[in-house]
Amino acid sequence: MDADSIPTKLDYYDNMFKLESKATLISYFKADDGRQALILDSTIFHPQGGCQPSDTGFVNVVDCDVKFAVQDVRSRDGIVFHYGVVESSGGDFEKGFEKGKEVILYVDESRRKLNSRLHSAGHMLDACMQNVGLGHLEPAKGYHFPDGPYVEYKGTVPQSELQSKAKELELEANALISRGGKVSVSVLPYEEASKLCDGCLPDYIPKDSTPRIVKLGNNPGCPCGGTHVSDLSEIISMKVSQIRTKKGMTKVFYTIGS
CATH class of the missing domain: 3.30.980.10 (Threonyl-trna Synthetase; Chain A, domain 2)
Known part of the structure; x- marks a missing residue:
């Protein structure tokens, strides 16, 4: 099975009150609709569905000055897609989104x-x-x-x-x-x-x-x-x-x- 097709572990499923967690980056790409997207091995972001809007927040790459602002989250065939924009101080930010990188997830608490x-x-x-x-x-x-x-x-x-x-x-x-x-x-x-x-x-x-x-x-x-x-x-x-x-x-x- 391709690594990108492995279902995302839903950390919020077990702990609804967890607003910060660590995960591993599976892939970073531009979706068919032009949006930038991240796939992670696990997530605390609730995707839109089940009558509930998606969470928003940030994904920070560990040991790298790169932040991904999560604007929308969707699930398809068990895989969670985090859509948003990159916020970086400059340089080749795409290196920060290499497969296997450790990231920290922050969910917007008020939302x-x-x-x-x-x-x-x-x-x-x-x-x-x-x-x-x-x-x-x-x-x-x-x-x-x-x-x-x-x-x-x-x-x-x-x-x-x-x-x-x-x-x-x-x-x-x-x-x-x-x-x-x-x-x-x-x-x-x-x-x-x-x-x-x-x-x-x-x-x-x-x-x-x-x-x-x-x-x-x-x-x-x-x-x-x-x-x-x-x-x-x-x-x-x-x-x-x-x-x-x-x-x-x-x-x-x-x-x-x-």
Whole structure:
């Protein structure tokens, strides 16, 4: 197997709160779209996906005055691509990106925390739905981005109830935030993971796999590969700005406090 095709080890997968790490450079190149890119043997940068934006930050080459500003991170076939620009004091900076070089990764802390809070808030809404009489809605997808986060569900809500349900859901979510609760992450055999999720895992998860399960407080767990807060209280507060029902789908739009 070509070294460039070896899957990137996801360090954030095991430790969501790690913001600095060391890695080895696999390759530095110009991508098809013209952007400069790095592939490393491991990374703490979360790539865009799973309803969550990518991390940003820097990659510094050890013993070399070369810094790579990470502007976007994507994953393809298990390989993580770090896209950005080189910041150097001059000279032949490409020598600093030779294969095998040791690098230090720095994730932007403020962006990681915001993304983690938004992502956790989206999962928390799922946990609140049953308690406000919306348990018949089946989670479909989310968009946990700062410019318009929402969670989408299969099923509808009567137009006459949309406003009242938005208020109920907001009250329920803020009560949960106020009480707080530890957020834990576990990679488990399928059967154990299923039990942690109230005996039900999505059909897309293979039964011979070991899913990564996120558990928010005392609520049932859910499969997720993203980053999260360590305690629900870190979300601070939530505003359910709107609930829309259209074509058999319901969207819950939300914002979080600062």
